[in-house]
Amino acid sequence: MSSRAEQKSRTRRALMDAALAQLSADRSFGSLSLREVTRQAGLAPTSFYRHFTDLDELGMTLVDEGGVALRQLMRQARRRIVRNGDDGSAIATSIDTFMEYLQGNANLFRLMLRERTGLSEHFRTAIKAEIDHVATELAVDLRRFAAAEGRRLAEPKLVAEAMVALVFSQGAEALDASAEIQEQLKVKLKIELRMVLLGAQEMGTKGYDKV
Amino acid sequence: MSSRAEQKSRTRRALMDAALAQLSADRSFGSLSLREVTRQAGLAPTSFYRHFTDLDELGMTLVDEGGVALRQLMRQARRRIVRNGDDGSAIATSIDTFMEYLQGNANLFRLMLRERTGLSEHFRTAIKAEIDHVATELAVDLRRFAAAEGRRLAEPKLVAEAMVALVFSQGAEALDASAEIQEQLKVKLKIELRMVLLGAQEMGTKGYDKV
DNA sequence: TGTACATCAGTGAACGCGCGTTCACTGATGTAC
DNA sequence: TGTACATCAGTGAACGCGCGTTCACTGATGTAC
Numbered sequence: 191m192s193s194r195a196e197q198k199s200r201t202r203r204a205l206m207d208a209a210l211a212q213l214s215a216d217r218s219f220g221s222l223s224l225r226e227v228t229r230q231a232g233l234a235p236t237s238f239y240r241h242f243t244d245l246d247e248l249g250m251t252l253v254d255e256g257g258v259a260l261r262q263l264m265r266q267a268r269r270r271i272v273r274n275g276d277d278g279s280a281i282a283t284s285i286d287t288f289m290e291y292l293q294g295n296a297n298l299f300r301l302m303l304r305e306r307t308g309l310s311e312h313f314r315t316a317i318k319a320e321i322d323h324v325a326t327e328l329a330v331d332l333r334r335f336a337a338a339e340g341r342r343l344a345e346p347k348l349v350a351e352a353m354v355a356l357v358f359s360q361g362a363e364a365l366d367a368s369a370e371i372q373e374q375l376k377v378k379l380k381i382e383l384r385m386v387l388l389g390a391q392e393m394g395t396k397g398y399d400k401v
Numbered sequence: 402m403s404s405r406a407e408q409k410s411r412t413r414r415a416l417m418d419a420a421l422a423q424l425s426a427d428r429s430f431g432s433l434s435l436r437e438v439t440r441q442a443g444l445a446p447t448s449f450y451r452h453f454t455d456l457d458e459l460g461m462t463l464v465d466e467g468g469v470a471l472r473q474l475m476r477q478a479r480r481r482i483v484r485n486g487d488d489g490s491a492i493a494t495s496i497d498t499f500m501e502y503l504q505g506n507a508n509l510f511r512l513m514l515r516e517r518t519g520l521s522e523h524f525r526t527a528i529k530a531e532i533d534h535v536a537t538e539l540a541v542d543l544r545r546f547a548a549a550e551g552r553r554l555a556e557p558k559l560v561a562e563a564m565v566a567l568v569f570s571q572g573a574e575a576l577d578a579s580a581e582i583q584e585q586l587k588v589k590l591k592i593e594l595r596m597v598l599l600g601a602q603e604m605g606t607k608g609y610d611k612v
Numbered sequence: 613t614g615t616a617c618a619t620c621a622g623t624g625a626a627c628g629c630g631c632g633t634t635c636a637c638t639g640a641t642g643t644a645c
Numbered sequence: 646t647g648t649a650c651a652t653c654a655g656t657g658a659a660c661g662c663g664c665g666t667t668c669a670c671t672g673a674t675g676t677a678c
Contacts, residue, residue, distance in 0.1 A: 194674050198621065216521050221431045224665060235665080237622050244665090304518050307573050310427050318574075345592060352593040355570040356563055362518050363529075381556060382563040384609075386593070389600030398595070405641050409654065435632060446632080448655050455632090 202241045204231040206255075209248055210297040219249050219305055219313070249305075250316060256295075256302045257320035263291045264327055280335065281383050285357070285376050292361055303362045321358070325350040332387075342394030349390045356382050413452045415442040417466075420459055421508035430460050430516055430524070460516075461527060467506075467513045468531035474502045475538055491546065492594050496568075496587050503572055514573045532569070536561045543598075553605030560601045567593050 208230035212222050224245055228235045242248045267287040271280045292299055302320070305313045329350035336343035343349065360379045364372050419441035423433050435456055439446045453459045478498040482491045503510055513531070516524045540561035547554035554560065571590045575583050 192675070194619090194621075197674095201621075218429050218431050218519055220429050223663075225663070234623050236624080236667090239666085240621055307515050307518065308429055344596075348589055348592055349596065351589070352567060352596065355567055359566040359570065378559055378562070381559055381604075381609075382597070385555075385560065385563065385600030385604060386596050387600065388603045389596030389598065392599045392603055393592075393596060398592075403642070405652090405654075408641095412654075434630075436630070445656050447634090447657080450633085451654055 198240075201231070201233065201237070205233070205238065205241055206248060206252060207231070209245075209252065210301070213300050213304070214297045218308060219245075219301060220308065220310075246310070246312070249301075249313060252298065252301055253305070253313065253316045253320070256298045256317075257323070259291070259295050259298055260302075260320060260324050261327075263287060264324060266291075268331065281380055281387070285379055285383070288357060288361070289364065289372065289376060292364060296365060299361065300365060303358065303365070306358075321354060325354045328353060336391075336394075341391055343387075344390045344393035344398070346390075349386060352386050353383055356386070409451070412442070412444065412448070416444070416449065416452055417459060417463060418442070420456075420463065421512070424511050424515070425508045429519060430456075430512060431519065431521075457521070457523070460512075460524065463509065463512055464516070464524065464527045464531070467509045467528075468534070470502070470506050470509055471513075471531055471535050472538075474498060475535060477502075479542065492591055492598070496590055496594070499568060499572070500575065500583065500587060503575060507576060510572065511576060514569065514576070517569075532565060536565045539565060547602075547605075552602055554598075555601045555604035555609070557601075560597060563597050564594055567597070 205227060208227045209219075209222060211230060212226060213219060222245060224238055225235045227245070227248075228238050242251075267284045270287060271283050274283060302317050306317045306321070308314065325347070329347040332343060332349055333346045336346070356379060360375050360382075364375045367375065416438060419438045420430075420433060422441060423437060424430060433456060435449055436446045438456070438459075439449050453462075478495045481498060482494050485494060513528050517528045517532070519525065536558070540558045543554060543560055544557045547557070567590060571586050571593075575586050578586065
């Protein structure tokens with residue numbers, strides 16, 4: 191890459207980081223201003239247009255990045271679980287991996303969580319697609335684990351969706367919590383996920399009793 | 402109440418309704434403007450100050466209203482369940498009640514959902530408190546139901562929190578969905594809640610096996 | 613290697629706009645006698 | 646009931662401010678020969 195192109199992509203990155211930094215304060219993406227973002231990146235407002243047509247385009251780029259990071263997270267969790275062997279702590283390992291990821295990508299995650307119910311249809315759809323992707327992959331894993339243990343699991347996709355919903359819900363709380371509170375959230379989350387999995391196994395084994 | 406005071410409270414209501422109406426479009430509360438709200442309410446911008454010191458005060462009033470509505474919802478669901486007798490469909494009845502409420506108070510619910518992860522610490526704390534209140538009440542009910550049926554239920558509070566998280570997560574999706582999709586979401590939600598409850602009963606009966 | 617020209621990331625001035633807030637006001641409603 | 650005065654919800658003009666966007670520019674980097 192030419193040094194001019196390198197410089198350009200560095201600046202582009204600086205703009206994205208500036209936007210993420212603003213999100214870490216109590217800001218929704220929709221309340222960001224182009225001038226603030228460029229100011230934080232140390233650029234003139236007009237320079238923004240050399241990189242993005244508007245803030246929404248920058249936002250969608252960040253959502254894409256969040257999606258990529260989520261998939262990395264899943265892969266890493268899977269690798270760790272396999273490495274550990276099946277010592278029955280797949281859930282705990284996944285949660286640990288998730289929480290580590292949360293620490294390292296807090297602002298990216300904040301964007302996903304905040305705009306999932308946020309401003310624009312466009313954003314919401316994109317984020318929903320990323321989350322759905324995670325749930326689908328998880329469903330495949332759950333099916334595989336259940337089969338490997340010779341267990342029946344009712345509705346693996348629903349189990350996965352419920353788990354993802356719970357993880358994201360706790361994740362939102364964990365974002366600005368102290369390390370101590372985060373530990374408590376991990377314990378709670380672990381029990382909640384167990385309940386879902388156990389219930390699904392029961393339903394898979396004994397059929398859908400009314401509750 | 403004097404007619405002057407009545408008129409004043411009508412205007413106050415009009416401002417709150419105008420803000421809620423704006424939220425129904427793709428707007429987060431933080432992106433509302435005082436001028437837009439007063440314009441929609443048919444008032445001069447300056448009139449706003451006769452009713453609220455700023456938009457945040459109006460917002461907190463709406464959050465309070467959302468909390469009241471949530472409690473009404475719980476009471477209504479409980480009444481219906483009792484009326485139906487225990488035909489084993491307590492979950493279905495609760496979900497139906499919730500979805501009806503969602504329809505009737507869409508904008509209020511949107512505010513709660515959107516600002517739960519949203520702008521200000523102040524808002525988030527207030528909304529979290531309302532949701533926690535719901536979970537606590539639900540935990541009491543769950544404990545009672547379980548006792549009535551002579552079952553053990555592990556961690557009723559966690560079960561309640563997981564259920565509330567799932568209901569709110571699906572609620573967010575249901576908000577702008579078609580009637581058809583909403584039916585699907587209800588079915589999914591019902592199964593997910595069953596899983597949690599069944600799993601908790603298993604854990605209550607057989608102890609906390611590792612998963 | 614040296615020279616002449618093209619590209620293009622970043623700039624600074626300028627624009628019109630909607631914003632929140634202030635202020636002194638108006639006139640209907642409420643109150644005291 | 647009638648009169649004089651007080652209250653106060655709602656107003657319109659005005660303010661300074663930060664915003665997004667346009668435009669013509671600069672000067673370093675890249676390219677052709």
